[in-house]
Amino acid sequence: MRNYxxxxxxxIGSMSVSAQETEMSLSEINSFRAQITEVSDNTxxxxxxxxxxxxxxxxxxxIETSGNMAFKAPNWVKWEYTEPYSYSVIFKEDQLxxxxxxxxxxxxxxxxxxxxxxxxxxINSVTGDMFDDETFDVSYSSTPDFNKVIFVSTDxxxxxxxxxxxxxxxxxxxxxxxxxxxxxxxxxxxxVFSNRVVNSKxxxxxxxx
Amino acid sequence: xxxxxxxxxxxxxxxxALQMTKDWxxxxxxxxxxxxxxxxxxxxxxxxxxxxxxxxxxxxxxLIIKKIGKxxxxxxxxxxxGNKLFDFLYQKDIFKKNFIVEDLDKKMIVNTLQKDFKLLIxxxxxxxxxxxxxxxxxxxxxxxxxxxFYFINKKTHTLDKIVNTSKSKQNVEVLYKxxxxxxxxxIWINHHHINLQIELKKFAKK
Numbered sequence: 001m002r003n004y005x006x007x008x009x010x011x012i013g014s015m016s017v018s019a020q021e022t023e024m025s026l027s028e029i030n031s032f033r034a035q036i037t038e039v040s041d042n043t044x045x046x047x048x049x050x051x052x053x054x055x056x057x058x059x060x061x062x063i064e065t066s067g068n069m070a071f072k073a074p075n076w077v078k079w080e081y082t083e084p085y086s087y088s089v090i091f092k093e094d095q096l097x098x099x100x101x102x103x104x105x106x107x108x109x110x111x112x113x114x115x116x117x118x119x120x121x122x123i124n125s126v127t128g129d130m131f132d133d134e135t136f137d138v139s140y141s142s143t144p145d146f147n148k149v150i151f152v153s154t155d156x157x158x159x160x161x162x163x164x165x166x167x168x169x170x171x172x173x174x175x176x177x178x179x180x181x182x183x184x185x186x187x188x189x190x191x192v193f194s195n196r197v198v199n200s201k202x203x204x205x206x207x208x209x
Numbered sequence: 210x211x212x213x214x215x216x217x218x219x220x221x222x223x224x225x226a227l228q229m230t231k232d233w234x235x236x237x238x239x240x241x242x243x244x245x246x247x248x249x250x251x252x253x254x255x256x257x258x259x260x261x262x263x264x265x266x267x268x269x270x271x272l273i274i275k276k277i278g279k280x281x282x283x284x285x286x287x288x289x290x291g292n293k294l295f296d297f298l299y300q301k302d303i304f305k306k307n308f309i310v311e312d313l314d315k316k317m318i319v320n321t322l323q324k325d326f327k328l329l330i331x332x333x334x335x336x337x338x339x340x341x342x343x344x345x346x347x348x349x350x351x352x353x354x355x356x357x358f359y360f361i362n363k364k365t366h367t368l369d370k371i372v373n374t375s376k377s378k379q380n381v382e383v384l385y386k387x388x389x390x391x392x393x394x395x396i397w398i399n400h401h402h403i404n405l406q407i408e409l410k411k412f413a414k415k
Binding site for chain 1: 240254255256268269271272273276277283285287289290291292293296307308310311340364410412413
């Protein structure tokens, strides 16, 4: 009897997963990756709005911050929070240019490998092109609404901070819809993009502090 | 010779005495305990934008404080991107480091942070001495080998400041500002011996 119940639970469990999400086949993975690489290669710039949700299990509500981002190929990114405070970071070459509500500072990333890695990931997650990164075990699935890629950190130091990156991609145009960074404690940061504009002209001046 | 010794001891003692309380007048005690209720609501998520200046290095982040039990608080600090830098648990007199990034995991840093936030969230302490100043009532409590002085504004009846001292010197000062409906909207933590200032601004309600 107990075995039957177990099997039924297992069936229901796997059914509910399969109804929403299916693992991609090898050929699906290949065509999906080709789509993202093509999109990434043809992307000269991106602007988008975002809402960031910080989830901590002990909080009543997620912490919500929001703002906008700009990307200019090959690797300039400006990330700007406007609510509930004003704070921006520009990732430019080997530097971080920070403007914390008027307090400006520059940080050279040279010294900290982990710091460099985290920033590289933030930049790469904007275009979604992280597949060739050797510090992850990657798995692919699709839902009716989006394609989902899960990057499990294999680098020990990184894994202590972020165990899993989860990216959601628009099925039609390959745009990144959402980035989720999950900590070993299962607390996570979720960033949801909207109003995405690709290949508009962005002045270099946007990337100065 | 003996005179020299006595005067030397006298000199040392007077110079060691806490300057802050030198001209203060002790008053009769009006209450047994002093309370700090700024982080005492179980249902409130206390979320602050933090600016930290340590020896001229400036960096920011988000400080999250939550009371999770009768005498239990979580204190978490993240970057603006949400990456956790540290995650502390305070249970009565027990302190637990749930998480801290390697770069910060140094005894002196952890001790300083632990004490600062303990001072910030401690809700109740036994009053040892009471002083009556022009604008404030001051309550002295003991904290391990140190003392805390709680400054209550006579006009507004709010806790405006806590000063942590050793026997002879001020160590840390916590200033509670923009107090509205029992909530401190701005908090400053200033250290006197190390070059460390923390400024906290509460997230504005939408």
